[in-house]
Amino acid sequence: MSPAAKAFSDWNLDSRIADAISSKGWENPTEIQVGSIPVARQGRDVVGQARTGSGKTAAFGIPIIEAASASGEPQAIILCPTRELAVQVAEELTWLQGESGLSIQTVYGGTDIEKQAKELQSGSDIIVGTPGRVIDMSKRGHLNLTEISHFCLDEADRMLDMGFFPDVLWIFEQMPAREQTLLFSATFPQEVLDAAEEFMNEPVYVMSDDLEVEVPEIDQFAVRIGRSNKLWVLGRLIANMSDDDQMLIFTNTKRMVELLEDRLGKFGMSATGMHGDKAQNRREKILDSLKEGKTKIVVATDVAARGIDVDGITYVINYDLPDDTESYVHRIGRTGRMGRSGQAWSLVSKEDMAALDKIANTWNLDIPYVEAPELPEGMTRDPVRKREDWSEVTDPFGMVSVTLEVGSGKATKRSLADWIVGEARIPEIALGEIQMSDASSTVQIHVEKASYVIDVIKKREFDGLALNPSIVEF
Ligand code: AMP
Numbered sequence: 314m315s316p317a318a319k320a321f322s323d324w325n326l327d328s329r330i331a332d333a334i335s336s337k338g339w340e341n342p343t344e345i346q347v348g349s350i351p352v353a354r355q356g357r358d359v360v361g362q363a364r365t366g367s368g369k370t371a372a373f374g375i376p377i378i379e380a381a382s383a384s385g386e387p388q389a390i391i392l393c394p395t396r397e398l399a400v401q402v403a404e405e406l407t408w409l410q411g412e413s414g415l416s417i418q419t420v421y422g423g424t425d426i427e428k429q430a431k432e433l434q435s436g437s438d439i440i441v442g443t444p445g446r447v448i449d450m451s452k453r454g455h456l457n458l459t460e461i462s463h464f465c466l467d468e469a470d471r472m473l474d475m476g477f478f479p480d481v482l483w484i485f486e487q488m489p490a491r492e493q494t495l496l497f498s499a500t501f502p503q504e505v506l507d508a509a510e511e512f513m514n515e516p517v518y519v520m521s522d523d524l525e526v527e528v529p530e531i532d533q534f535a536v537r538i539g540r541s542n543k544l545w546v547l548g549r550l551i552a553n554m555s556d557d558d559q560m561l562i563f564t565n566t567k568r569m570v571e572l573l574e575d576r577l578g579k580f581g582m583s584a585t586g587m588h589g590d591k592a593q594n595r596r597e598k599i600l601d602s603l604k605e606g607k608t609k610i611v612v613a614t615d616v617a618a619r620g621i622d623v624d625g626i627t628y629v630i631n632y633d634l635p636d637d638t639e640s641y642v643h644r645i646g647r648t649g650r651m652g653r654s655g656q657a658w659s660l661v662s663k664e665d666m667a668a669l670d671k672i673a674n675t676w677n678l679d680i681p682y683v684e685a686p687e688l689p690e691g692m693t694r695d696p697v698r699k700r701e702d703w704s705e706v707t708d709p710f711g712m713v714s715v716t717l718e719v720g721s722g723k724a725t726k727r728s729l730a731d732w733i734v735g736e737a738r739i740p741e742i743a744l745g746e747i748q749m750s751d752a753s754s755t756v757q758i759h760v761e762k763a764s765y766v767i768d769v770i771k772k773r774e775f776d777g778l779a780l781n782p783s784i785v786e787f
Contacts, residue, residue, distance in 0.1 A: 324350065327379050333411030343368030348519035349495070350375055356493055358516035360509050364499045370405045373465045373495045377439065378406060380463055380493070383414040385436030387456065389463035390488075392444055392481060394471040395619060396421040396593065402467065403441040415439055420456065422446040423593030430455040444472065444480035451487060458487040469498035469505045475589070475616055478504060485512045500639060531648055531655040533680045535669055539705040543632060543660045544576060546685040548696035550630060550658060551582050551610065553686050559603065560628040561621065561647050562612045565636060573612045573632060580697050584610040587617045615640050621647060631659040634668045638675040663705050703760045706784050712745045712757040714785035715767060719778055720752040729754060729775070737762070737769040755785060 320341055321334050342350065345363040353359050353376035363369035377389045391406075393399040403419045410417065420429055420442035426449065433440075433455050440447070440456065450456035464485075466472065472481055485491075485508075494513045498505050509516060536546050547562070554560060564570050567588040574586035585599055585608050596617070602608040603623045613621065615635060629648045635641050648655030659680065661669050673680050688695065706713050719729065726747045733756065734741050743766075745757025758766050763784075770782045 324354075326375065327413070329411040329413045330375060330378060330409060333409055337408065343372075345369050345519060346372045346375075349373065352517045352519075353493070353495060354379065358493060358513040359495045359519060360513065360516045361495070361497045361519040362499070362501070363497050363519075369467070369497050370402050371409060373467070373497060374402070374406045374409050376495070377463050377465060378410045378413060378415065381413075381415055381438050383416070383438055385416065385438065386460055387433075387437055387440050387458075388461060389439045389465070390447065390458070390461050390484075391439070391441045391465040391467055392447065392472070392484065393441065393467045394443070394475050394477060396423060396443055397622075398468065399441045399443055406439060406441065417441065420446050420450055422449075426450075426453075444477045444484060447484060448480055451484075458484065460490050461488045462490050462492040463495075464488060464491050464493070465495040465497070467497050469496050469508070470500045470502055471616075471619065473502055473504050478508070482508065482512075531645060531657055533645065533657045533659070533678060534683045535659045535661045535680050536685050537666075537682055537705075538660055538662065538685070539702040540662050541700055541702050541704065543662070544573075544580075545695060545697045545699045546658075546660055547577075547630065547632065548580065548582065549685050549688060550628065551577075552692055552696055553689050554609070554628065557606075557625070558609070558627040559606070559623070559625045560610045560630060561618065561626050561644075562610065562630040562632050563618065563635070563644050564612060564614065565633040567614060569633065570612050570614055570617075577610070577612075582610065582696060584612050587611055587613040587621075589614065589616050591617075615644065618644070618647065623647075627655050629655065629657040631657070634659055634661065634665045634672070636668075638672045641672045642676060701764075703763060706786060707760045708757075710745070711760050713760050713763040714755050714757050715763070715770075715782045716785055717754045717756060717770065717775075717780040717782055718752070719754055719775055719780055721749050722751055723776060723778065724749070724754070726754075729756070732775055733758075733766065733770070736773050737766045739766060 321331065321339060345361055345367045349359050349361050349372040361369065361372060363372065381388050391402055393402055399419050399421050403417050406417050415438040416436055417439045418432055418437040420440055422443055422445050430450065433450065447456065451458050466481065472478060496509055538546050564573055567590055570586040570588045574584050577584040587596060587599055599608060599611065600621065603611060606625060626648045629645050631644060635644060645657040648657060659669060669680065703713065726749055730744055730747060733744060739762050743759040743762045748755045767782045770780050
């Protein structure tokens with residue numbers, strides 16, 4: 314790797330870029346820029362590990378602009394996963410080029426294709442686009458990929474998440490003149506590494522060792538609750554929102570987004586669902602409404618939430634815990650922005666507990682388990698009623714463990730089992746294992762009979778003893 318430059322002025326950049334940078338007030342390159350720009354300027358392929366906020370746009374933008382000339386023929390393509398990112402990248406490149414006179418154009422879906430085609434035909438040097446529309450344009454003959462010499466894949470991992478990889482690979486294959494490829498990604502799933510291996514030429518890897526993800530400083534809580542009562546907790550959280558609060562609720566599937574939107578609506582809590590199948594203009598409307606503060610509650614999948622960059626969000630709810638630990642950090646990063654206070658709540662069922670542990674350990678987070686919040690003052694009824702939920706205390710074989718205050722001093726396993734079967738008139742098979750110490754016993758009872766058997770035990774005495782049954786929580 315080349316020696317680190319301390320200042321942009323050390324690099325002898327094209328004067329038009331240098332002027333643009335200095336009038337913007339930038340002096341020192343960021344870490345990813347220090348790692349990538351010198352090697353990319355030498356024409357090497359680069360795989361860079363970088364997140365939004367790291368300065369990655371200029372890390373690939375500066376070498377791409379330097380290598381381009383104002384010919385009106387597309388020489389460079391930058392692919393982005395979302396329209397929002399494409400617009401942002403094109404804007405940054407546009408000011409970075411200063412007086413270079415390059416035509417930098419965006420190509421993305423959800424807008425009039427003919428209009429975009431006309432703009433392309435009027436001449437363009439650098440294209441910033443989303444994969445689907447780039448393919449469309451190329452197939453319709455509006456965009457010639459055969460002369461592209463510089464190619465950049467931005468946020469490769471998100472492209473993969475969003476199912477764009479087949480499109481990206483197709484585009485790779487249409488560029489016989491490709492001389493340089495730059496790939497930036499926050500994380501490196503195997504598919505991204507494989508693509509780098511297959512399509513890139515001995516790339517220089519610019520990785521930041523500490524894979525650091527900035528964990529926002531917001532309050533994080535977890536509520537231990539079974540699936541069937543997650544809606545009850547959510548109702549309480551919503552009940553506690555003030556007029557200025559906005560909430561983003563995460564679920565893991567599109568289907569769940571729809572279900573939850575629907576369920577909340579039925580309980581009189583208006584929420585808007587957002588997922589990848591919704592049309593682009595619909596998603597934009599939702600975003601605008603969120604930004605204006607009109608929409609208070611959005612339910613989204615991780616992928617859909619990526620376009621959501623709204624400062625007013627004060628609550629992030631993990632209705633489903635994410636499948637990977639990093640998504641958790643991305644999710645909670647949606648709140649507490651711009652120094653505002655925010656809180657993240659995770660609704661954790663028995664099955665989710667290991668995942669929450671992993672998240673907390675991976676990022677060294679303090680996520681205390683707390684009770685569901687109380688109803689706000691003056692509110693007497695829960696928006697959603699709490700249901701009896703045995704699923705959380707039932708083992709995989711359908712057994713609930715109950716502790717009884719009688720031990721081997723006063724009973725045997727056999728006498729206790731006989732007593733329960735006799736008093737409650739249940740088949741013996743409804744009882745599982747019994748463990749007994751001196752002073753207490755744990756009896757397994759099938760979930761179907763558990764409620765009833767516990768009631769019976771509470772009402773009767775075993776040899777003059779009240780057994781005070783209590784359910785063993787996991
Ligand atoms: P990015 O990660 O490319 O989205 O950049 C994050 C933000 O940092 C953008 O607003 C950039 O304009 C800004 N930025 C990038 N590089 C620098 C730099 N070397 N000095 C100051 N600001 C920068």
